[in-house]
Amino acid sequence: MVKNLASIQPETQFTQPIALRFAKFAQSLHFEDIPASVRDRAKYLILDAVGIAFASRHYPFSGKILTGLLDAAGTGTASVIGFQEKLPLRDAVIMNGALIHGLDYDDTHLRSVVHPTASSLSTALGLSEQCGVDGSELLTTYVIAMESIIRIGMAAMGGLHKRGYHPTGVCAHFSSALAAGRLLGLDVKELASAQAFAGSTAAASMEFVEEGGWNKRLHPGWGGAAGITAAYLAKNGFVGPTWPYEGRYGLYKSHLHDDEEHVDYECLTAGLGDVWECLDTAVKPFPSCHFTHALADSALELKRSRSIELESIQKILVQMPEIAVNLIAEPSANKLKPASDYDAKFSAQFIVAACLHRGKFGLSELTDDVLSDEAILKLASKVEYEIDPQTGYPDYYSGGVIITTKDGIEHVHYERVNRGAGERALSEAEISSKFFDNALLEIPRDRAESIRDVVLELDKKPAREFASNLTSA
Template sequence: MHPTTTLAGRLGEFAAGVRFEDLPTAVVEQARHLALDAVGLAFCAADEPFARKAREAFTLLGSGDQPVLALPDRLPARDAAMLGGILVHGHDFDDTHIGSIVHVSASALPASLAAAIAAGRSTRDLLVAYVLAIEVSARVGLAAHGGFHATGFHPTGVAGAFGAAVAAAKLGGLDAAGIAGAQEIVGSMASGILEFLEDGAWTKRLHPGWAAASGLTAAAFARVGWPGPGQVYEGRYGLYATHLAGRDWDPDALTADLGSRWELLTTGVKPFPSCHFSHGFADALLTLQASEGFTADDVEHIRCLIHPTAAAAVFEPVERKRRPRDLYDAKFSVPYIAGACLTRGRLTLAEFTDDSLADPAIHAVADRVDFADDPESRFPDAYSAAVEVSLTDGRRLFRREQVNRGHAERPLSFADISAKFAENLALVADAATAERVRSAVLSLGADAGTPASAFGEACARVR
């Protein structure tokens, strides 16, 4: 079968031909700011318990010479990519391609960085690969139209593996057929199940890291000519047949308007450190409280309207969501988040601490929250939310956030993203470190002669 007759082949042909000069200015600038957000999140996660445990695990797997985002560690390329993905995604504060429900940068950036350093490439090559990884990851998720969640798969782990494979193959010097081959191989590694939602397990943090490492692995096998299934996407036992349990999918989403419609431009930066499905509710409640002047004690009942697919992640089962088992579980609980917003008047990383998790005032509000189906939701094109707040004085308040903040229709500005980066770095690093990292990321690809290794060193913690 000729490679370009398959979906993987067409994506491979596109990726092989893309040069830095082909990227619109808007794509380059957005990519730099998405990378700035991701690197800042890696830094503010680097000292967390999950990061310490991950570092312990990697010491059991061997040492290497690659720098790791936000850390002084040196690891083999695949492990550096995996640990970087864990850190970027660790707080669940990283970007999301809205329509695909994929945290794209968490696998795309670490995979591209590791592969670029390993291949001796420039920061310009790194930037191109990063953009391509986002493009492919987003399109793989977009084609499922929310179906991965419905069948219990985490789209970030599944779709991210394909984007990482394309980036690693491109940086490894593979041609169109080789980039197609990397996708064909990585299809057998694309994974990540949603069972973490049941008890707040840490496995979700592994998913983008595993996707990044799988991408590097698949590209290496493709480089030596290891055959993969040509119809990895569309085949009888391909990705969508096996992962969607018979649900419809859209093959055109993978290849339509390649090079003229860039999915990176519809990737949203998060304003809150919680599941993206909760953001509309946080904004609605904070806005109502600020405009109407009520306190948490004034709340009699809160009814939240949400699409059922999103509700399964952040509301079900509602009794348990009212008492999250740990901090990660709390990020997937709208009842908890409602309580945090109305008792603290904000939703920041400070609301996801052990003290906050045990706060009886937050629990009191969470106990008054329930949910219902929202027939007006735009999910998955936007993460719509509506709240009906009943107050003890008899008032009934309503607010709808039809399009979540951070969506392409309501994007965070570059100034907002830079401010978020500064706030995150201030938690863990001095001003000189923050400026070194900021300068390196926002000039990514500006000089064709700068090696990717220099960028990696600039974004690592000084040893």
């Protein structure tokens, strides 16, 4: 692992700036260079995201964001997934990013702790539609954004979360600048400058976890809009600094401070174009923070396999990676009685209790009547946590549940690999099933089937036709 110590100037450690290496990748990648397995995986990740976007239309936050954006800048020409209204380009990117990410049901790359598709698709979709490219170029741009956002997140090695930053929101600025620059035909130097501008705007606070605020929903699309702005500025001659990642005031030093010595700079571009990180992107089986998934499956397995009367439960102990504690277990007062559906998505206590009480955890477990169910809240009050001594983090988000009944018997289940990740990745059939479950909340079956077919054939159609097919028009 290459470490950039604070006392050493970047040019003494790196023969070529990381931004320049990313720029060369973004400019030179051809559709034919992408292995068929990566293209196919990308299409199913996009299918998952589109289904979630349609489901988000079912919830109040989507209408409030749309109304706010229309109030600020009016209508435009860029398509919004699931809506008839069109918005100005950057507002459409913000909106689509929020629709994909707003239910916290979108994909995650575990080692980077980023949700890569939300910003990658919203940026590639919006600008591909405006530029009038074909679907294969849209897909290529999406893959460029995916590979870069994942690697930028991986290099931080969990440090962004520790410092109170949402990695998706931070890293999306850079990857979106690369995607936008690719579509605008920037040269290598301009692509490098675009990343540098994005570095000046890359911030995304985790304060939302304290009281269930909605701002996290905006982070991916906001990064996308910033990246597009950066690319247009670079296209028109605006010049940025050379070392936006590894420089004295670059991303990792400015955001991580003392933790910067743990940054893995080598992974940013090692194997770029040969090793495809998007293949390791996990599709979520539950609409909640990914760190809760092993706990949910553990609770569901105990309910399925053991005859445990809920009234007989004395204590529930959940095991999680240390990095997850301040996301899904603390502050305990907020987690024991979530103030909103979004709060509940980040509560290990509530999710485990809901799984034990209802035998499932989906969008229907996040309604107001379930959030206020006294039986679930009483069960949640019995949930305690500990740091998982055998965690597979960062490769997997392992976790387990130990239920102790009043007779002193312990019932244990542990998930070494969380479902959806690694060797337990959801199959194409399972992703399709999830797509239909989400899309059918808002559209009829025949329309959903048509959209599925359009997504899986997106590289064979013009981007404008693809974008138009995703709207409600």
